[in-house]
Amino acid sequence: MTSSLDDLPLRDDLRGLTPYGAPQAPLPIALNVNENTHPVPDEVASDILDDIAVALRDVNRYPDREFTALREGFAEYLGHGLEASQIWAGNGSNEVLQHILQAFAGPGRTVFSFVPTYSMYPLLAQGTGARWVAGRREPDYTLTADEAVAQIEQVDPDVVLLCAPNNPTGTPLGLDVVEAVYEATRGVVVVDEAYQEFAPHDAPSALTLLDGRPRLAVSRTMSKAFAFAGARVGYLAADPSFIDALRLVRLPYHLSALTQAAASAALRNADVMLGMVEEIVAQRDRISATLEALGYTPHDSWSNFVLFGGVADPKRTWQELYDRGVLIRDVGIPGHLRVTAGTEAETTAFLDALASIGSES
Ligand SMILES: *Cc1c(COP(=O)(O)O)cnc(C)c1O
Numbered sequence: 001m002t003s004s005l006d007d008l009p010l011r012d013d014l015r016g017l018t019p020y021g022a023p024q025a026p027l028p029i030a031l032n033v034n035e036n037t038h039p040v041p042d043e044v045a046s047d048i049l050d051d052i053a054v055a056l057r058d059v060n061r062y063p064d065r066e067f068t069a070l071r072e073g074f075a076e077y078l079g080h081g082l083e084a085s086q087i088w089a090g091n092g093s094n095e096v097l098q099h100i101l102q103a104f105a106g107p108g109r110t111v112f113s114f115v116p117t118y119s120m121y122p123l124l125a126q127g128t129g130a131r132w133v134a135g136r137r138e139p140d141y142t143l144t145a146d147e148a149v150a151q152i153e154q155v156d157p158d159v160v161l162l163c164a165p166n167n168p169t170g171t172p173l174g175l176d177v178v179e180a181v182y183e184a185t186r187g188v189v190v191v192d193e194a195y196q197e198f199a200p201h202d203a204p205s206a207l208t209l210l211d212g213r214p215r216l217a218v219s220r221t222m223s224k225a226f227a228f229a230g231a232r233v234g235y236l237a238a239d240p241s242f243i244d245a246l247r248l249v250r251l252p253y254h255l256s257a258l259t260q261a262a263a264s265a266a267l268r269n270a271d272v273m274l275g276m277v278e279e280i281v282a283q284r285d286r287i288s289a290t291l292e293a294l295g296y297t298p299h300d301s302w303s304n305f306v307l308f309g310g311v312a313d314p315k316r317t318w319q320e321l322y323d324r325g326v327l328i329r330d331v332g333i334p335g336h337l338r339v340t341a342g343t344e345a346e347t348t349a350f351l352d353a354l355a356s357i358g359s360e361s
Helices: 042-056 068-078 093-104 120-127 145-155 175-184 240-247 257-268 277-293 314-323 344-360
Strands: 087-090 110-114 131-135 159-163 188-192 216-221 234-238 305-309 337-340
Touching: 042 257, 068 087, 068 234, 068 257, 087 093, 087 240, 093 120, 093 159, 093 188, 093 216, 093 234, 093 240, 110 120, 110 145, 120 131, 120 159, 131 145, 145 175, 159 175, 175 188, 277 305, 277 344, 314 337, 314 344
Parallel strands: 110 131, 110 159, 159 188, 188 216
Antiparallel strands: 087 234, 216 234, 305 337
């Protein structure tokens, strides 16, 4: 017997919503969800496996609820004088963001961001019963401090989510905007730096603003630069009191002993794990240059992907690439598609496939 969702006593505020659903198709060239497409190097994989094997022997016991060793590892990796008491982690930064919204959003509260931005923000907000309000960006997707402040004063949100660099556009965000937004709101401000490792090396992180700003949090993930998407590890840095708020809503032992072991070992090998970042950035810039030569309009990107306009029929181009074994992303922006920078070979396959479509239509 099967029933439909409409027949169930679902929460009224969840009726009509659609779940996150980036296609997971087994195509040879998958450049649709901004993963690092380089596999974990063999020597690092066996180092991680050794630590997982040790953790497995104690897996009859609950793990360290405070994931102390891992928090120390993240504090050291992030630098800026951060301490373990300022670090939080979860099963992907999606869970970290969910913890923030469970603690600071919820029914009767408002979550605000500037669209187009990460498609999970409205879903995470609505999942906690909060109201989602979408602000505007400039036509080139940038955001000025004055414009951001004007919108925030109008909405008076409880949580502001700032994606920097922004997904799906790749747009950088000035720290002056973060500072101005923080001053303009009584709510918490989250800077989602999922792609920070792909930004220019001299581009300052919002981590530099944490001191003296207890309502500010900076989230990161191991899913992108770290080539660890399948392990599900995200983290954030904030004031220790902010971390205390997250303890109220997390499930006990939410980070498994195996996850903690794997993430700590991967962090210990950060140099090797991040060794492909320069190569990915080079492929990103090659994509932008080639797209421009093909007559498309790529947007400036500080991430590991490129959003490009000038696509007459995105659905059709997406399908024609799909039929050639190349999976990219239709993010729903008219005239645009988004592609992740892959290995040199994957990037070539995408660019060749796109060029061949162009010449046929
Ligand atoms: C990919 C991505 C994340 C990371 O999600 P995980 O749950 O850590 O895999 C977070 N924020 C943005 C903007 C992203 O694009």
